[in-house]
Amino acid sequence: MSIDDAYEVQRVLASSPGGRTEVVTIDGLGPYLRKKIPLSLVDRQVWAALAECESPRLPHVVATYETPDEFVAVCDFVPADIISEVVAAEKRLPAFEAVRITLEICEALENLHRHGIVHCDISPRNVLLAADGAHLIDLGIARARGTEPSSEGPLLGTHGFAAPEQYGFAPVDERSDVYAAARLLGFMLTGIEPGDDYRAALLDENVVPVPLRMVIKRGNAFEPSARYQTIGAFAEEVNWAASSGDGQAGFSQDTVSCQDEKGPGARINPEVPMAAPGKNGVNLPRGRRVPIPVWIASGLLLICVVAAALPGAVNDLIMAKLSYDSMSALSTQIAEMGDKSQNDLMQTPEEDESSAQMISGNTSEGMGQNSHSSGAAAGSDGIDEVLTIVESAWFVDQTGRLRWVFALHHGGSESAVLYPTVKIVGRDAKGNVVSSNSQVLSLIEPGQTIYFGSSSENGTAIQSVDFVPVNPSKDNLVQSRENAPKFRVGSISEYVDTSDSPHFAGEVFLEGVSDAECETNQLAITVVLRDSDGKMLGGETGFTNCPRQGESSAFDILARALPSSYASVEAYACEW
Known part of the structure; x- marks a missing residue:
């Protein structure tokens, strides 16, 4: 009798083309959890790494053992309830409980990611709720970081929870798990699996507190670069949102904690202390002190501030961009704005030599398809805060994706704009809108120019692209900072990795007055390629940590789809 036959199956938990999960015993010992995976689908590297993970x-x-057709892993059995069944019984979970479970799952994912493994199938059926908290199970389709998914493969994760790149768009990495973890949090809060009803439930402030909804929406961004870049950053924002929502929708700060390697009750990022009250009188964690306009009634509850600062229309506009399911929202409205040429609206921002570094590049052939459609947006209510697209470029790559880069300039002189937004509208040869996406930035100060590059789907039919800044409302205007940080990007170099993909690497320095510091923990670094005439050819944005005063932070940006022929490359940094 083989070892496989020695196990006695007590019950089958799940069965699919991707494998079979069973509760088993052997010689009176157990129960154990046994996972059977077809040999053609197993990644043995995952199971070797899992053995080194220390998270409980x-x-x-x-x-582990193998049969002629399957790889088999036997694990300790944890008596627990499946989250999907718990939510079905209770309709939905209180916010504090959903947050606690999310933070515990983030703890497990941080441990996996440190060992180079992406889970790829975080869903309500793969999370257990035991006496000691949440447990993440079923690594049947887990993959090493950077694994290219196959569009023809049968394993695409759980529908509604799997990140878009798992369907063959791009390699999987930590951000794929961020997407699924955000969807899981939304499911626990609403009791509804992703779909039309789910999206509607997320908008109900009595069900999902506004701070958590904002975190979920960013975590669910279609483009990985727009999500939180690590599961730790996502966990920190969940923790912050829960703390800011104390007293609302069942929150209790005493229960918003998790257990990690530092001991019971420790937060995912215990090194993030609460800051002293800011200039608006609001306590936020260090590195997360985005200024927000305040109408002070009690002056103590941050959730009141957020609700007042972001009324429904503005908040829904911001959130629409960050949802994969809402990429085409507002396209009709943008179409009615009409075309505006760059010649009519072009203005040249002051060049900041401390924010860009030029290096030599190739000069063979230029871009075959390039556009600089641009627009300007003035604040509502007669507010003289103008956002202008001063330059832009786009092209469709070999996979049919629309790739674009733009420079947004704030021409006002009084207030900074919180969450400035640019619509990227693609049109076919007849001028019909065939693609509409929004790019939401963090904050832009008066006189500042922000560069950002990314990509979107449905590029094959596009013949022209409009870049249209969204009108900032009065509620999006905040006090500008006298000590706003300035960044200097230097030591830029290009190299090609083992897969012949080009990278741009360098470092960014925090400069300015001595008390200048970042309002966020993260910087967006955008590389911009230009031809010999200085015309923008393309660009790509990556992310790095914000450096401290006088220090630097390194970055490495993969730019596989950018033009191979260019005369120079620049890099720009902004808070994210």
Whole structure:
């Protein structure tokens, strides 16, 4: 009798083309959890790495073996309820409980990611709720970081929870799990799996507190670069949103914690202390002190501030961009704005030599398809805060994706604009709108120019692209900072990795007055390629940590789809 036959199956938990999960015993010992995976689908590197993981919230592997057709892993069995069943019984979970479970799952994912593994299938059926908290199970389709998914493969994760790149768009990485973890949080709060009803439930402030909704929406951004870049950053924002919502929708700060390697009750990022009250009288964690306009009634509850600062229309506009399911929202409205040429609206921002560094590049052939459609947006209510697209470029790559880069300039002199937004509208040869996407930035100061490059789907039919800044409302205007940080990008170099993909690497320095510091923990770094005439050819944005005063932070941006022929490259940094 083989070892496989020695196990006695007590019950089958799940069965699919991707494998079979069973509760088993052997010689009176157990129960154990046994996972059978077809040999053609297994990634043995995942199971080797899992054996080195120390998180108690991940499966503890006690044995592995192979049959002629399958790879088999036997793990300790954890008596627990499946989250999908818990939510079905309770309709939806209180906010504090959903947050606690999310933070515990983030703890498990941080441990996986440190060992180079992406789970790829975080869903309500793969999370257990035991006496000691949440456990993440089923690594049947887990992959090493950077694995290219196959569009023809049968394993695409759980529908509604799997990140878009798992459907063959791009390699999977930590941000794929961020997407699924955000969807899981939304499911626990609403009791509804992703779909039309789910989206409607997320908008109900009595069900999902506004701070958590904002975190979920950013975590669910279609483009990975627009999400939180690590599961730790996502967990920190969930923790912050929960703390800011104390007293609303069942929040209790005493229960918003998780257990990690630092001991019971420690937060995912315990090194983030609360800051002293800011200039608006609001306490936010260090590195998360985005200025927000305040109408002070009680002056103590941050959720009141957020609700007042972001009324429904503005908030919904911001959130629409960050949702994969809402990429085409507002396209009709943008179409009615009409075309505006760059010649009519072009203005040249002051060049900041401390924010860009030029290096030599190739000069063979230029771009075959390039546009600089631009627009300007003035604030509502007669507010003289003008946002202008001063230059832009776009092209459709070999996979049919629309790739674009733009420079947004704030021409006002009084207030900074919170969450400035640019619509990227693609048109076919007849001028019909065939693609509409929004890019939301963090904050833009008077006189500042922000560069940003990314991509979107449905590029094959596009013949022209409009870049249209969205009118900032009065509620999006905040006090400008006298000590706003300035950044200097230097030591830029280009290299090609083992897969012949080009990278741009360098470092960014925080400069300016001595008390200048970042309002956020993260910087967006945008590389911009230009031809010999200085014309923008393309660009790509990556992310890095914000450096401290007098220090630097390194960055490395993959730019596989950018033009191979260019005369120079620049890099720009802004808070994110």
